[in-house]
Amino acid sequence: MKRIAEGRTAEIFQHYHESVIKLYRNGFPKEAIIYEYEITKQVASLGISVPRANEFVEIDGRVGISFEYIEGKPLLQKMVEHPQELDDFSEMLADMHVTLHRCEVPADERGKPFRKQKEVLAYNIHQAPQLSTDEKNAILQMLEVLPNGNRVCHGDFHPDNAMVGEKRWIIDWMTGMSGHPAGDITRTLLLFRYGTLPEAAPSHVKDQLQAMRKRMGEVYLTYYLAHSNLRLDEIDHWMLPVAAARLTEWIPEEEKEQLRSMIRDRLKLRE
Template sequence: MLKISEGRTAEIFEQGPGKILKLYRSGFPPEAIRYEYEMNQAIASCGVPAPRAYDLIHFEQRDGIVFERIEGSTFLSRMVQHPDGLDRLSKEFADLHYQVHSYKLDEHKKSSIVKQKVILARNIHNARELSDDVKKKIIDVLERLPDGECLCHGDFHPDNVIVGERPWVIDWMTGMVGNPAGDVARTVLLFRFGTLPDEAPRAVKEALQFMSTKISRIYLERYLSCSGLPFSDIDEWMLPIAAARLSEWIPNREKELLFNLIEERLS
């Protein structure tokens, strides 16, 4: 099989005409892979611009999903290649996120999707860098935040959007039902502290680091304008979102930055 790309959790291969195979790395939880497959199935009939998921497979002792192949380039690569269009691309990125939050799921499909607060609480519990006392304080904050019933992506960043004939949102493993303010808080934190995979080209890493502050500002301004949300609604999600991210496969440097933010908010 011809490898097309790879990330921290999976490798992408060609899989016949119009299809790709997302093959997850050894040790990746099979229940998370099945959830991504089922999530794509759930949103397929709602008009969400996401690749169709065709099948779950087991190949060479690894699990994978066969997806519809989407031709195009990611928002991330477009931002790096066309810095003169950064304002427009950042606004389009915000518009797409707002669009995702506007899709309506019927009650049957909604019942099969995990709730935002359930996912965040579980991930906070799994953050080994935090003491039990700190976890309890953060979960208390989380429980006081307003619930929501909107479709949320859970990891909306420019490398998870492919632009071809139209924009496509990929990687729905973190999909959930919840409050859009929490989903936006996650995106803002990724712009502030997120790091690209080690295998990403150095030029792309350096360019994104230089541009991320500007992208984040324009994205946030545009989203607030579209949605009418006050920034305070988003800011109050930052603490639990940062704590939950500590449980993920991320570099130590990013964990240090998140831990510093958590200490600052708790103090």
């Protein structure tokens, strides 16, 4: 097998032209792997373009999932290779997100396996060790009054999870859920602003991405707002809950510090 990509939680290997195998890091929770397998199948059944999940595999003691092999490149790679087309690719990303959010989760599938967005956020906020009890309670009160929603949300939508070839594909559904599009968009905006760049990327690529990320976020948001019925203030209401929930993830301490600072600044403004 040939390794073709890696992230903080897993490595991706190509197995001929038939499948790719996503092998998770040792110690990664098995229940999260099972969830990704199940929700990928459910999302595919709704007509969303995702690689087919074939079966569980175990290689050298590591658990993984075999997925259908698809032709294409991550949108992030295309942005780096063709920076003069950055605006076009950013609009393409937004268009994929708009299209995804038009898909409703059928009532009998919410929670089976689709987790509910606000429940996931609330659980993670409770677990965030960087926040005080008072800070958590204030953010949880904000979350409580936000709308629930019944749309398919990816939970980690960014240019490295959007594949483009003959078709457009959305990959990596471990964070998929049923919820409100505004919360899903907020997550993407936070990644543009604070997300740590891929560790495996060469330094010159990181420099290039750092220079592009502000423009990516601006074009993405402008396009999304123009092609949906959401307003900017509706999205902003989700910023604190989504940022607080991210503090529990496998992300570098530097990013957690930035998120923590932003959260406390916003909380002070509300006092």
